[in-house]
Amino acid sequence: MLSALKRPDTLRQDVLASLVVFLVALPLCVGVAVASGVPAELGLITGIVGGLVVGSLPGSTFQVSGPAAGLTVLVLEAVREFGLGMLGVLVLCTGLLQLALGLLRFGRWFRAISVSVVHGMLAGIGLVLVFGQLYTMAGVPQPRAGLDKLAGLPGLLGDVLDGGPPATACAVGAGTVAVLVLWPRLPARARLVPAPLAAVALATAVTWAAGLDLPHVQVRGLSGVIDLPELNDLASISGPLLGTAVTFALIASAETLFSAAAVDRMHDGPKTHYDRELLAQGVGNTLCGLLGALPMTAVIVRSSANVRAGARTRLSRVLHGGWLLVFVVALPAAVGIIPLPALAGVLVHAGCKLIPFGQFVPLWRRHRGELAILVTTAVGILATSMFEGVLFGILLAVVKCAWETSKVQVEVHELTDGRVLARLTGNATFLRLPRMMETLEALPKDRPVELDLTGLRHLDHACRTALENWAAGHHDAGTEPVLVREAVG
CATH class of the missing domain: 3.30.750.24 (STAS domain)
Incomplete structure (x- = not known):
């Protein structure tokens, strides 16, 4: 990072890359928080910690951390079960577990998890996220269980086709998704503005110009949402909460380290040190827990944007956290004008990108057993919960491996x-x-x-x-x- 300050060309490139990452991260931080059932500011706090703190720690050079769509379903379930006041304790336990895993050098072992289980985990998260955000995109309360969300889709479609507020909200959300899909096909000059920011900005402008009465993001400022854990909260830690923290830690760590492997293939610079990256994530989640914010992981969308924008050192991801902090302090009201259907559209698009459609045909042709693991994991998450679905996928992968090796x-x-x-x-x-x-x-x-x-x-x-x-x-x-x-x- 010091080398960037010594070389003007490197500094300029890192500053430009940080601005790109900031513009990508802003709507995602807010959208993930809203979808998780917590105030929007908690997502921004996690993004700030991911940039300023985790971004300055060793581990990965170009990977960017913050609130991730992959943990949205888990956080929503945890807040419903334990309450928003216990979220900080839960994330604090997650960070401490990650620190322990990093100190025990468990980072490399996350690479041993079956790729099909990971793809199935992401697909399951994507399905639950998409089905849930379709309701938000139409301004309708979403069911709690994954199968209930799926079963309620015909009724949701009927509400939208009947017209009225659901149809208006759905049109704004669908327009946001359309912008996200079409944006990469536009000329290079237009694509200088990140697609999530452009989509949310256009939806906000249309909503304001047309005078549409849609639900918006509620903003209270950082001072009104930071909830430091108290001794009474720590004393009330239970077995179910610790079990949820273990699930958070394992899934967040696996997503981070698999993201690191993907990002490392995108550049020729220093590669990720897995144990150090796990320690950095532990520090970040511990701090997020103390602030009562969302859990963090490394996020492939922001990380790939960082690499493609030409980042040279860690300074780019640190600066992106600084831009988020300046925005929250100087322009908090700007977040409050964003319509919720637009953020739901961003998350529907993000959920679809979590589903590895490109893997289905190759796996069907060559490795049908791996495809069965992927589909089983995804369906298990949709039908039960994240933890049970992933465990079932891992069990099926172990059985498949044992069957194939015991010839x-x-x-x-x-x-x-x-x-x-x-x-x-x-x-x-x-x-x-x-x-x-x-x-x-x-x-x-x-x-x-x-x-x-x-x-x-x-x-x-x-x-x-x-x-x-x-x-x-x-x-x-x-x-x-x-x-x-x-x-x-």
Whole structure:
């Protein structure tokens, strides 16, 4: 960061990049907060901490942190269950857990999570976010459960088609989505303004010019929303709250580190140190918890904007936090004129981008098992909760891995002296036990049998016990017992 201050060209590039990231982050910080059921200022506080604090810490050079759409569903559920007053305690516990994971050097282990589980997690978050924000986009209260949101879509469509306020609000939200979709196709000069800012600004201008009566973001100022945790709050920490904090920490860490891997592929500069980045996120979330703000992760939208804008050092992400702070202090009323359907449109677009549509066809053609994991994880999140859906996806990935690695072949040979040789090769586990035993039980009982286990790389307890019982009871009276050969040692 000091090198940027010494070199004018680097400083200029970082300042320009910081402005781009600020313009991208502003509507997203507000939109994520509103969708999470908390005051808009809490999202801006998290963005400020992500820039000024996390941006100055080692770990990743170009990755930008702030409130993320990926945690919106979790935060909304947590606020409903524990109350807004306990959000700071929850985020504080999340930050402390991340600090512990970073100190224990767990950062690299997050890279071992199945990519299909991660894609399924993002797809599930995207689906819940899209289905929920469709209601907000029409100015209608959204159901709580994911399946209820899906089941209520026909009724929502009927409300919109009937006209009135829902139709007006939906038109503004749909127009916002249309701007976001079409913006990348405009000439380069027009695209100097980030798409989220342009979409929200146009929707706000149209709403004001047409005199539309739509719900707007409520703004009270930073002093009215910062809620420092008290000793009574810390003393009331319960098992369910800690379980939610663990979920926050794991998902936020996984999203951050997978984002880091994606950002590292976008530039030729210094690569991410995963354990340090995890520590930086822990510091940021601990501070956000003390301020009662939203949890943070590294955000791929802002990070990619930072790289594409030509950032050279960490200074760009630090400055973006400074711009957010100046905006909140100097122009807080500007946030209050933004119509909620416009922010809902931004989040509907963000939710759709979380769904990896480009992965479906390649996985169907080459890795259908991975596609099953992705879809199962996403559906599990939609039908139950984030934590249960991700756990089910991880369990399915482990079962798939165990099934594919536990391949055992049984080769039967007729020897010239009348004996039958059964040779086992591969990995003999309980998953392959039924088919393996079917082959062995079909061997003749009136002839000497030799069982060769020297080709096995692994033999688990279940298979060993089954083979011993089979060998002891397979031969007929008067026939030689089954001869078992195993590798020495």
